[in-house]
Amino acid sequence: MQAWTTAPAAMGGLRLSEVAEPTPLPHELLVRVEAFSPNPGDLAALPGVPAGSIPGWDGAGVVLEAAADGTGPRAGDHVLFLGLGARGWAQRRAVPHATTATAPPDVAWEHLAALPVPATSALRALRKLGSVIGRRILIVGATGAVGRIAVQLAARSGAHVIAIARDENTHTELQHLGARETHISLSSVSSRVHGAIDMVGGQHLVDAYALLDSGAAVIALGHSAGADERFPYGAFIAGPATSDRSVTSFFLGSENGLADEMAYLAADNRLRVGDVDIRPWTELAAWVERGAPRPSGRVVFRVDHA
Numbered sequence: 001m002q003a004w005t006t007a008p009a010a011m012g013g014l015r016l017s018e019v020a021e022p023t024p025l026p027h028e029l030l031v032r033v034e035a036f037s038p039n040p041g042d043l044a045a046l047p048g049v050p051a052g053s054i055p056g057w058d059g060a061g062v063v064l065e066a067a068a069d070g071t072g073p074r075a076g077d078h079v080l081f082l083g084l085g086a087r088g089w090a091q092r093r094a095v096p097h098a099t100t101a102t103a104p105p106d107v108a109w110e111h112l113a114a115l116p117v118p119a120t121s122a123l124r125a126l127r128k129l130g131s132v133i134g135r136r137i138l139i140v141g142a143t144g145a146v147g148r149i150a151v152q153l154a155a156r157s158g159a160h161v162i163a164i165a166r167d168e169n170t171h172t173e174l175q176h177l178g179a180r181e182t183h184i185s186l187s188s189v190s191s192r193v194h195g196a197i198d199m200v201g202g203q204h205l206v207d208a209y210a211l212l213d214s215g216a217a218v219i220a221l222g223h224s225a226g227a228d229e230r231f232p233y234g235a236f237i238a239g240p241a242t243s244d245r246s247v248t249s250f251f252l253g254s255e256n257g258l259a260d261e262m263a264y265l266a267a268d269n270r271l272r273v274g275d276v277d278i279r280p281w282t283e284l285a286a287w288v289e290r291g292a293p294r295p296s297g298r299v300v301f302r303v304d305h306a
Contacts, residue, residue, distance in 0.1 A: 003054045003090030004284055006046060012288030013046050019054065022087070024094035029072055030065040031081060031093050031100070035113035037300045038089075038284075040224065043292050049086075056088025060103070060112035061303075064092065072097025072259075078105050080262055082116040084253045089284065091303055101262035112266055114273045114298040117252060118145035119265040122197070124255050125219040126153050128248060129195035133158035136191065140164045140208050141199030141222060142174055142182075145273045145298050150197050151177045152271060162189060164204075177272060186211065192241070195219075202227030205247070209235065212245045221250045273297050280304060 007015035024030050036059030049055060060080045063073050073079050081088075082099040103112050125146075129137065137154045141147045142163035154161045155178025163179035164186055165171060171182035183189055186207040196208040196218040202225030208218045209231070238245070252258075265271060274297025279287065281301040287293070 001091040003087075004056070004281075006049045006051050006053045006055060008051060010285065012285035014055075014285040014288060016282065016285070019090070022090075022092055022094035024065065024067070026068040027071070027098070028094040028096055029063050029067050029079075029081075029100055031061045031079060031095055032064050032305065033059050033061040033088065033090060033093050033303050035060050035109040035300050035302050036088050036281075037113045037298045038288075038292065039117045040222070041117070042086075043288065046288070054087040054090050056086055056090070057084055058082045058113070058116035059088050059093075060109050061093075063100075067097045069097075072100055073102045078103045078107070078112070080112040080116050080266055082120070082252075082258060082262065089281075089301075091305060097259070098256075099258050099262075101259045101266060103263070103266040107266060107269075109302065110276050110278050110300045111273070113300050114145060114276060115265055115271075116262055118273065118298075119149050119271070120255070120258050120261055121221060121250070121252050122146050122149040123153055123261055123265065124252070125197045125221050125250055126150060126157070128219055128250075129197075129217060132195065134160070135194035136160045136162060138162045138164065138186075138189070138193045138196035138208060138211065138218075139179075140186065140196060140204050141224065142179065143167060143170045143274070144199055144222075144224075146221065147197075147199050148174075148177060148272060148274050148297075151179050155179070162193065164189075192216075197221055199224060201225045202229060205229050206231055206235070209245065209247055212242070214241055215244045217246045217248050219248050219250055276300055278302060 081095040137159040162181040192213040199222030201223035
């Protein structure tokens with residue numbers, strides 16, 4: 001079969017190569033990959049991956065062989081999958097049934113491929129904030145796939161959603177997705193919040209923490225700023241209105257029970273991930289070489305099985 005493998009001297013550090021077929025373990029399914037959508041984490045990890053490795057965490061496809069232990073989706077099922085052990089940018093992949101979910105057969109591959117990491121991250125991060133009914137919830141970096149989904153899920157859960165997005169042209173769309181307030185920066189948020197989900201890091205994380213009410217938390221889910229977090233003196237000195245506040249780190253790989261939630265998210269025909277830029281998978285290396293430009297949604301690569 002063909003797969004993208006790491007090759008430091010090649011364009012984008014990737015080469016489309018002939019590789020051995022995967023051999024599933026008893027708890028793994030064999031999936032024909034139809035589409036995948038590179039995550040920022042996928043791309044950030046590329047320089048440190050040994051040459052000849054197959055990158056790629058998640059995607060969508062058809063089950064060719066069910067798991068030998070009799071658990072999980074059946075042969076012929078449409079699925080979306082997640083495996084932080086990589087090997088997803090290939091024509092076929094072995095993936096654990098614990099992180100593989102059956103999807104409705106009428107949902108487009110492009111939509112399914114855009115869901116696993118962003119949608120499950122948004123859902124699990126929101127759950128860490130506890131009940132959000134009637135509470136002010138801050139979403140920092142709201143125009144990315146994770147941020148858009150977090151806005152929608154929080155709004156449906158009864159939260160007063162405050163979305164932060166640098167591009168003011170996206171604010172009307174975020175309001176349609178459920179945001180009650182939209183801001184270009186955190187500096188114009190005037191009231192404290194019960195919780196926050198931050199996809200940016202750096203000074204944004206510091207500023208989000210400063211807006212927390214007593215007992216609230218900010219979930220540090222992303223680090224796109226690529227900058228240090230420097231908290232000023234006194235940031236952790238508490239008073240009546242600022243006691244018991246916290247910054248909580250997040251790692252999707254430590255979360256259990258993701259298959260049921262991926263199935264729930266895949267079946268939700270109201271969920272929007274933003275613009276989906278669909279490309280043939282042969283363009284992957286050139287796209288990475290150009291710096292992996294992406295719209296305000298997801299870039300999805302369709303796998304060729306010819």
